[in-house]
Amino acid sequence: MRQETLSEEALTRAAVSRFDFEQLAIVPVLAVVVAMILGGGVMLATGVTVPMIGQAYLALFDGSFGSLAAVSETLTAAAPVTLAALGIALGFRAGLFNIGAEGQMIVGGLAAVTAGFSFHGLPLVVHLPLALLAGMLAGAIWAAVPGWLKAATGAHEVITTIMLNLIAVQLTSFLLRNPPLQKPGRHDPISASVLPSAQLPKLLTWIDPGLRLNAGIIITVLMVILVYWLLFRTTLGFEFRASGLNPPAARYAGMRSGLIIVVVMAIAGALAGLAGANQVLGVLGRASPGFTGGAGFNAIAVALLGRSHPVGVLLAGILFGALDAGGRQMQVMAGVRIDLIAIIQSLIIVFVAAPLLMRAAFPWAFGFNARRQGGR
Amino acid sequence: MAVIETAGPVHIDQARRRQTLVIGWLLIALAVFVAVVFGAEAYGDATFRLALPGDMIALPNLVVPAAPYNYVVAALLAFFGARQFMRGAARRASLFLGIGLFLAVTTFLVWATAGKEFSLTGMLEATVVRAVPIALGGLVGTLSERVAVVNIGIEGMLLSGAFTGAIVGSLAGGWIGLVAAIIVGGLMGLALGALVITYRVDQIIAGVAINLFALGLTSYVTSQVLTVHHQLNNAPIFGAVDIPLLSRLPIVGRVLFQQNIFVYGAAIIIAAATYYLFHTRSGLRARAVGEHPEAADTLGINVYRVRYINVTVGGMVAGFAGAWFTLGSVGRFDINMTNGRGFIGLAAMIFGRWHPVGALMAALVFGFADSLQQKLAILQTPIPSEFLAMAPYIATIVLVAGLIGRARPPAADGKPYIKD
Secondary structure, three states: OHHHHHHHHHHHHOOOOOOOHHHHHHHHHHHHHHHHHHHHHHHHHOOOOHHHHHHHHHHHHHHHHOOHHHHHHHHHHHHHHHHHHHHHHHHHHOOOOOOOHHHHHHHHHHHHHHHHHHOOOOOHHHHHHHHHHHHHHHHHHHHHHHHHHHHHHOOOHHHHHHHHHHHHHHHHHHHOOOOOOEOOOOOOOOEOOOOHHHOOOEOOOOOOOOOOOEOHHHHHHHHHHHHHHHHHHOHHHHHHHHHHHOHHHHHHOOOOHHHHHHHHHHHHHHHHHHHHHHHHHHHHOOOOOOOOOOHHHHHHHHHHHOOOOHHHHHHHHHHHHHHHHHHHHHHHHHOOOOHHHHHHHHHHHHHHHOHHHHHHHOHHHHHHHHHHOOOO | OHHHHHOOHHHHHHHHHHHHHHHHHHHHHHHHHHHHHHHOOOOOEEEEEOOOOOOOOOOOOEEEEHHHHHHHHHHHHHHHHHHOOOOOHHHHHHHHHHHHHHHHHHHHHHHHHOOOEEEHHHHHHHHHHHHHHHHHHHHHHHHHHOOOOOOOOHHHHHHHHHHHHHHHHHHHOHHHHHHHHHHHHHHHHHHHHHHHHHOOOOHHHHHHHHHHHHHHHHHHHHHHHHOOOHHHHOOOOOOOEEOOOHHHOOOHHHHHOEEOHHHHHHHHHHHHHHHHHHHOHHHHHHHHHHHOHHHHHHOOOOHHHHHHHHHHHHHHHHHHHHHHHHHHHHOOOOOOOOOOHHHHHHHHHHHOOOOHHHHHHHHHHHHHHHHHHHHHHHHOOOOOHHHHHHHHHHHHHHHHOOOOOOOOOOOOOOOOOOOO
16 A cells, blocks of 8 residues: 555656656646636736737737747746756656755855856856856755755655755845855845856847847756756666655665765756856846746746656746746736736646646546546 | 664664764853853843833843853853763753753843843744744644645745735725635635645645745735735734733733734634644544544544645634734735745744644744844844844754754655545
8 A cells, every 4th residue: 555655656746658648748738728718817807808818918929939039038038947947857756856946046046156256367168167067066065965864864855945945045145245245335135246257158149139048048958968868868867767666666676765865966956056057147147136036946847847857847948938038028018917927837837736637627638548548 | 764664772772872962062062152152252231121111010120241141051051061971861851952042042142232231021022923923834734734734835825814814904804804814724725635635736746836826826916906006905903902910910911911813813723723633532533644544544534524624724724824914913915925934834833843832832932033133133243134044944954854853743744645
């Protein structure tokens, strides 16, 4: 009984078969559609007229994919959330629930910004990798702590990572108000600016200087490939997945579960740290409170929506980036506040995480598979 | 899990021995720290005002010679620490650690106040007020985790309670606003219950989603509607109600008996929850569901119904606690105004070892840290307030890791129950 629930839990969490069309396609698509419809309901309830709702969703689409500038914004917003989600997905695969991506992003961003303004006179090819590495290292350490605590003492990673998120927020507020991070001459919490030699180069300024897309998206795609390779093509990745699917079996097979936990968490933290670094080195050029924009929490949704598969995570990340970028357009064009996007995103999490709910609400959408498999 | 499987009596003894020694070293380190920092750097007397303007019986000020007091405490702490290395110390280890930490906090206060004046009663009053949402948040977690439903969504439930309280309170008055907040909180609890019990969503994911949803919805309505219609965000505030006779007592009267209904309500709710969980048949059943749902089911307890009821009632408590933010203090809703208080409630639950009174005690400590943070600015101490704000979180990690004592959740905590 116990084994059964354990493996079932692991199955629903992460390892959905690659060929399960229902889980991979129908549930996510339905989830997005239903969340958008309910978002319309929320707008209606707050006095937005029906034509305005149509206009809002048109603006949402226009601002995310309607033009080159829109696509640039979408991909810019997709990069950090995808990077952090890759780390969370890795954790899901290994049976770990890393809620701490937000905190890991924060410390990663702070480390990257510090490295970014501290070293004068370095060439870009040295300084930029240095700043990125600083971010990854800080994130990795911040995540390895709960990993080590879990491995050594059994402390649950959900509680420890929540606490580390909150500690990271306080740490930001302290560090940004004090030297050496605070921008000289300022009294509000804001960091010194990253030197040009540590900034992620803008990719599309040769077309239009206003396009913000930076090299972070290239790093993101590289990381998607790297995580795919790690998960499905290496022994280490096999051990990750085995530990997630059936921890006792993995242990009996001689895998060192404690070490695996720490390594998974450290890699996840490095990815989240990279996400934070991407934000400060590529988009903002400095750090201020809340510079992550909550991407660490949205990343949980992205990892779920992407079914913990690197490619799925990339697609889900682009969707969330599109919602962010389009949301800004929606606010400007249709006067609907961007906070609506947060509602839609949280509804997407609920629906993706509740296939049973979707099945109960939309039985017709699931008929195809049930018939083919001879009913359920 | 692995620890439980291999832990025989020998292991337990060893773990206990190690813990005793860790506490010993900790107390000695604390003694050194108090002597070097708070003893050597304190000049003059610390004056604590006990009376507030308008008191019936005006108590004189409490004057403490700063340096001598801190040195005495440091010596006492060193003695406590040394005691840990003697035989038989394990039994009282956590008691002495508690006393030691309390004394260390007093030395900090004395050091910070040295040569200045400081209203102790005012601070205790603020402590109680600030403990209310934390203690109730801890109770929300306790109620649902006792039936094995992990509730990460406390923060979101508080936020929706605060929001509902402000809007309905503005339209229909404070009492109706309070009732509406409780109902909406209950609905949030019911939603969490439906997701995790009926639709078997992962409990952590459901909690995260509830937090994001509540934050998103309240922020959206606030910026979309309330910024235009200010009259919707202008709720009456429940004032202080004096308890006859008791409110006249010095210090205690001010701190405990001249508060608003949220403080009294919290006390009643916590007492009722304790009675329910530990002294009634249904409380016993609820705990059985949290420890061993299969066994409870075999005995004819409806596991799903018990879980639904507890989680929903927990949500109602969260709604009441959320209303404190608006109807109990400022009368106005601001975006994300709960500001992590729900998560501190979660920490209080762990500290309180899944017991309502324990959560209350932890909440008082956290409330103290919270109000101390406000006063530090007044006292102009060199300690950044952020570090005090971090303290509860760090302490929670230490506790969860079992470095000093171990907090053990209900056995089935976080596991869905699937009836065959």
